[in-house]
Amino acid sequence: MNRFCKSFFLFLIIVAGITFCTPAYAAENGYSYLLMPTQIIKLNNVYFIVDSNHNQIIYSDTLNTDLRNWKVMTRNTQKPHAITSDGEIYMVIDTDNNRILTFEKSYNTFKPLQTFEQVGIRPHYADYDYANGVFYVWSSMTGEMYLYKRTPGTNLISLQEVRAISELSDCYVRSFTISGDVILFPSVERSSILMVDKNTFEVLNEYPVPDNISGMVQISIIDGYFFVTVSTDRQYNLQMPAIIRAKTLEDFGAGNYENLYSLFGNNGTPYYVSYFDGFFYMIHENAAPSVYRFRAEDGIIYDIKGMFS
Numbered sequence: 001m002n003r004f005c006k007s008f009f010l011f012l013i014i015v016a017g018i019t020f021c022t023p024a025y026a027a028e029n030g031y032s033y034l035l036m037p038t039q040i041i042k043l044n045n046v047y048f049i050v051d052s053n054h055n056q057i058i059y060s061d062t063l064n065t066d067l068r069n070w071k072v073m074t075r076n077t078q079k080p081h082a083i084t085s086d087g088e089i090y091m092v093i094d095t096d097n098n099r100i101l102t103f104e105k106s107y108n109t110f111k112p113l114q115t116f117e118q119v120g121i122r123p124h125y126a127d128y129d130y131a132n133g134v135f136y137v138w139s140s141m142t143g144e145m146y147l148y149k150r151t152p153g154t155n156l157i158s159l160q161e162v163r164a165i166s167e168l169s170d171c172y173v174r175s176f177t178i179s180g181d182v183i184l185f186p187s188v189e190r191s192s193i194l195m196v197d198k199n200t201f202e203v204l205n206e207y208p209v210p211d212n213i214s215g216m217v218q219i220s221i222i223d224g225y226f227f228v229t230v231s232t233d234r235q236y237n238l239q240m241p242a243i244i245r246a247k248t249l250e251d252f253g254a255g256n257y258e259n260l261y262s263l264f265g266n267n268g269t270p271y272y273v274s275y276f277d278g279f280f281y282m283i284h285e286n287a288a289p290s291v292y293r294f295r296a297e298d299g300i301i302y303d304i305k306g307m308f309s
Helices: 003-016 249-253
Strands: 039-043 046-051 056-060 071-074 082-085 090-094 099-106 109-116 123-129 134-139 144-150 157-164 177-179 182-187 192-197 203-208 215-222 225-232 242-246 269-276 279-285 291-297 300-307
Touching (some): 039 269, 071 099, 090 123, 090 134, 182 215, 192 249, 203 249, 215 269, 225 249, 242 249
Antiparallel strands (some): 039 046, 082 090, 123 134, 134 144, 182 192, 192 203, 215 225, 225 242, 225 269, 269 279, 291 300
């Protein structure tokens, strides 16, 4: 094709309004290790790791992908702690920027949607409750829950209200657990677990725990037990991590609980736990491996495997 023909062809494209788009591809992670991860989770058949001290969220279609080759969802964060989704909207908790970010999946990457600033102080955890179609976002230092709902017919959300739990103001609370009509909060400074009504946010009960396990991270309900990851004691002593479980919340205060820490390498700081693909997955900070996969049935923890070491 001569120069005239090429120019004429380009002219026809412009006149016709034809646009050729090159698909966008996400950057690869590049790191061979995780740096203070907080969460591993599967959302809509995609695996995500919140790689907190690398200031990024990474994802893969399979857990067998070499860590260097995981894709980067976003690096527009400072020490993110959690991610959740309603199936279409992905919400990232950008902890040290005191904000949340939302995304939608677009071909082979994630497209930013919205940014919400001034979401309390160091928001740590979020969950989507399918029962009422609400994103719950927890401000870890202010005792406030931010409630967001999708705008009908769009992939946009809006803040509906902020519900305060005065008992947890100025307490460090790293997570919450929605269980039916109640929400459980592990509070360090109060050395207790609060049970709150999901709709009214009224405190229904408070369950004390010993000071040596009050640095709780998260409460999971696993195999009929309350399974709690513990980072420190009440004085934030980093030499006091634990993984404990009990049949009732009252059992913790009575000292009637089991410490499972030795089953999981006997080192590192356990953090958030997720369930997918028939296994529980628990983050382990300050240790290699960084994730432990396990099953639990009839009171037995088994099929334990360390990952990402």
